[in-house]
Amino acid sequence: MRANTTTALFLGLLLIAAPRVEAQGSFQAARELYASAEYDGALTMLDGLLAVDRPSDEQRDIELYRVLCLVATGRERDAGGAIEALVARNPLYRPTDDLPPRVRSTFSDVRRRLLPSAVQTTYQEAKAAFEFKDYTTAERGFSLVLEVLADPDVVTLASQSPLSDLRMLATGFHDLSKKALTPPEPVVAALPPTPVVVQELPKAPPERKVYSSSDRNVVPPIAVAQRVPASPGPVRTAHAGVIEVVIDDTGSVESATMLATINPQYDRLALTAAKTWQYQPARLDGTPVKFLKRIQLNLVPTGN
Secondary structure, three states, X not given: OHHHHHHHHHHHHHHHHOOOOOOOOOHHHHXXXXXXXXXXXXXXXXXXXXXXXXXXXXXXXXXXXXXXXHHHOOOHHHHHHHHHHHHHHOOOOOOOOOOOHHHHXXXXXXXXXXXXXXXXXXXXXXXXXXXXXXXXXXXXXXXHHHHHHOOOOOXXXXXXXXXXXXXXXXXXXXXXXXXXXXXXXXXOOOOOOOOOOXXXXXXXXXXXXXXXXXXXXXXXXXXXXXXXXXXXXXXXXXXXXXXXXXXXXXXXXXXXXXXXXXOHHHHHHHHXXXXXXXXEOEEEOOXXXXXXXXXXXXXXOOOO
């Protein structure tokens, strides 16, 4: 009774203080089910919403309500997995003070555990973009590395090796990326004696940028064939993972990476399947472009 009363009181605060999310699909219905303490029904509806790509803010709010439903039903382990997936998708996200202390404490514990590994992965991706001369993506990636390393949950670790070394490297590459994005001054070649002729340098071909959901002017890719493999064995407890794919301008998957793992066996199945997925490519002003897409994978208990 005391736990239910606390949850009800928190719900009132959350519905007042939480930012308004435009009702889309059945998200509003899921919130109403949660408000009525119909946690299992709300959880089923939220799981269905996660199967569809949505803007990052809506995705985050759906995942947050899913965490609250899991906590309300006493499924602490599943709630921890859902928080891991949310942190993997939004490494800079920090829960508000309106959340119950237990949930905020779990968020902090998960962030302290995951962010050091996530920031190293982000650094490697930014470094690869730098080597491919994709300085726009590299500059954004190194900026994210530095922001995460300044986060209160990891700032202490960031002052120690290896994260302190990583911050020094990220700072240097960030400055180099910004400098590379600055247009060079035109070169003037003087032909003696007179007149002076200005020699124009040929324009460099446009770089093939990798876009993502943060680029609002890009139409995201549409799945044509995106079959997620089933678990090879019975599932005893729910698991959530996140796979990241780079879709090239033909709609094929160029690369796939597990950002939040489920287990080694299923991760291999998911990565193998991802290489066969096909999409209608993302478009910028009607032109196909590369796109970085993140997909959440959910394994639910089979009951066997």
